[in-house]
Amino acid sequence: MKQIHKIGVLVALSLTAANVWAEGTLDAVKKKGFVQCGVGDGLPGFSNPDAKGTWTGLDVDVCRAVAAAVLGDATKVKYVSLTAKERFTALQSGEVDILSRNTTWTMTRDASLGLTFAGVNYYDGQGFMVSKTLGVKSAKELDGAAVCIQSGTTTELNLADYFRANGGMKYTPVVFDTSDQTVKGFEAGRCDVLTSDQSQLYSLKIKLSKPENAIVLPEVISKEPLGPVVRQGDEPWLKVVRWSMFALLNAEEAGVTSANVDEMLKSTNPDIRRLLGLEDPKGSILGLDDKWAYHIIKQVGNYGEMFERNVGAGSPLKIDRGINALWNKGGLMYAPPIR
Template identity: 65%
Template sequence: MKKKLLTAALGAAALGISAVGASAATLDDVKAKGFIQCGVSQGLPGFSNPDDQGNWTGLDVDLCRAVAAAVLGDADGVKFTPLSAKERFTALQSGEIDILSRNTTWTAGRDTALGLNFAGVNYYDGQGFMVRSSLGVKSALELSGASVCTNTGTTTELNVADYFRSNKLEYEIVAFEKADEVVAAYDAGRCDVFTTDQSGLYAQRLKLTNPDEHVVLPEIISKEPLGPVVRQGDDQWFNIVKWTNFCMINAEELGVSSGNVGEMMGSDNPAVKRLLGTEGAFGEALGLGNDWCANAVKAVGNYAEAFDRNVGPDTPLAIARGVNALWSDGGIQYAPPVR
């Protein structure tokens, strides 16, 4: 833990020593160094996870790649910094990373008191519970007396306390620093219940010895809108990240995908023309080329492609679109129009 202490201390020191203007003009910094430094998780399948060659994949990773494509024209212009839940905000505050795209819940406290801004939502999640199927538990309300394993420094830790208290259920909490230890302790039987965002439960279940022997309970006990985060005080960069996310959602809505973006450039639909930059100058207003969104979609695809590739029904996670479907399909993913 000395290392953690050191990181925190260095982070604190960096806050102090870096010049006041450090947060300004992230775009210029990124263009000068030629890559984006993206803060991700230490390994959460489907969201940000390195494969055996060290290539990062996942929904959160794709967002960083989309921003890199929009800004630099190169989806590989990203370097990844794996961060624990505890380190993530300090890393962003101190300028160590340019974007935090790490299944991070948007809350009032984080948005206002940390000097950070949430640039939208790329996955609507909610906290759930996983238990061994052999326990025969059908509902979270039967969990009285349980030991609950979770991560420290997360909204999860607070939600579970609220839920058990308000339902007058007894529990004991075992909170680990790293997700891998949570999984290992739950797998060893230290806890009856593993709780985190429901998407995370599906992802971590894959790491258990016998994934089939565990069930995710139906209850969702919280709202967890997960999204990218940037430093406060750099509105241009904030807009770029926010609109790259919107770009992918709008692309899905307008039927633009990585496969057809070339022919869509010649589309007559004015909404598609504005999105892909063949009409209007919306990219310039962001400080980018007008083809920013076309580049992003060409490189990583629209939101549906990214979702299906990383977490969708055909992946090991097998998560349905659910609330993450477009508003026009009965979900709540909704992006303001480009105009």
């Protein structure tokens, strides 16, 4: 019976994917009235359900922005919690319309999985978290350590590269399927060090019963551009997701916020008027309403607002903007113009 059920599920997923690809995701989303969003399995600040089951986080807000652009309502999202091992299959099969869960953009993923990255919503890098009792101040002191890692991530490969490049240091990997399992393994003493993207380390640290007993080491050993992913070959949907992210950045650069966007409708600034759909180009070239960006900003805010409430000064994580600041503030965040 289990085998029959498994075959039935696979057939259903195949049919779902075929229907989505034949119709196009943008049209399918408009028809069903919601965005099916693949998110993480519980990472505060990025994608995490609160006590009432409401999903919040930087990655969650990307999906909310897309829903606002397409449907005029940022609440029209259904979330699917996915582990790192499950995420790409779920997108490939059509189970989700967009994957937005701290996923690193790499050449292999971009070129060999039938998927396309729509952009970067957080620039990150891999780091190490250790217990203060270990008495180390640098990752170069970790020779012989047991290291907790989440499976199905770039973390495993980066770790091997780093230890090999630094004198062939030895380590014992302790692998888990989910981020929760990884942090519990670390707290239980199954490993000396937990390695992951630095953003994830800060998120996992606040889950510890005694977060003050752990420190994040200074080394950043990789480039981890994180961003949403869609299926390859679906250009209209890719453009909607990509320009929804660009609207968030352009809004911050122009000083348009959720609080002042209605007042900004009176602006004579050409950049702001184009952003808010008051002058060409109109939303129709994306298959959207002319107020698509207005809906994003009014309901979700601009990128700066998203950052601050989810991972920045207004959040428990208190992460500095750093390289995630706008390009004209010393960061890497840069969006093409709306014109």
